Amino acid sequence: MNNISLKAYDIPERVKTYDLDMDVMHPLRHKMIEIVLDLLPFDQDATLKVMDLGAGTGIFSARVLERFPNSTVTAVDGAEAMIDIAAERLGALADRLDWVIADFRRLPAEILTAGSYDLVISSYALHHLNVDEKLALLKQVVKALKPGGWFLNADIAIAADESIEQRLQQLRIAGVMSRAQAGDKRFANAESTRKYLTEMEIAENDQPQTAETDLRIIREAGLPAAEIFWKELREVVAGGPKPVA
Secondary structure, three states: OOHHHHHHHOOHHHHHOHHHHHHHHOOOHHHHHHHHHHHOOOOOOOOOEEEEEOOOOOHHHHHHHHHOOOOEEEEEEOOOOHHHHHHHHHHHHHHHEEEEEOOHHHOOHHHOOOOOEEEEEEEOOHHHOOHHHHHHHHHHHHHHEEEEEEEEEEEEOEOOOHHHHHHHHHHHHHHHHHHOOOOOHHHOOHHHHHHHHHHHHHHOOOOOOEHHHHHHHHHHHOOOOOEEEEEEOOEEEEEEEOOOO
16 A cells, blocks of 8 residues: 555545545455455354454454454554544454554554464455555565464455456446435446546546456465455455465
């Protein structure tokens, strides 16, 4: 996540509507989180150390802490304005979470101790990185994972074929318009919706890759068994375990 992306999210007005906007633009995110949780091979009472990259308003961290009551989470995000919203969501769960405000490209060394995490998760965050930045970050993530630990990413991807991508964008716009509240001028019609989404992507420096490219990056970073576990239109759950030996 670069400085442009950080500035786009570290705005109180933007943060106040973040979850509502995410439900309009990415309604599958809740399903994707549950898919990640179901994939994990850990016992429910396991004592897990977890890192959440791009924790945002804490929705993913909260579900991990609920599913695994003996877990703790290091929540990393570049936007300090997100913390108050996350704290309200987490309630008593916040006692098991440590916040780290950091740019993904410059994670503090103290949270990257080799072999220290059972699980690293991320959702709708890593598409702000280019290919080289993502590979560099995931190499650090893999080193920080315990042998047998898992990395799982829920994020967006683009189509390799331009005509397919155009069709996916048409479906995306139609879906956003159907879910938007009446009177929301941003999504009044296809033209205004496309304009808003384009401007948002520029402001946030979105750089999504294809699902196949993301999978290659994850494997190259040191998770050779990584897979695409789920994909629906532009949204993907991918990742896998760190080799035991």
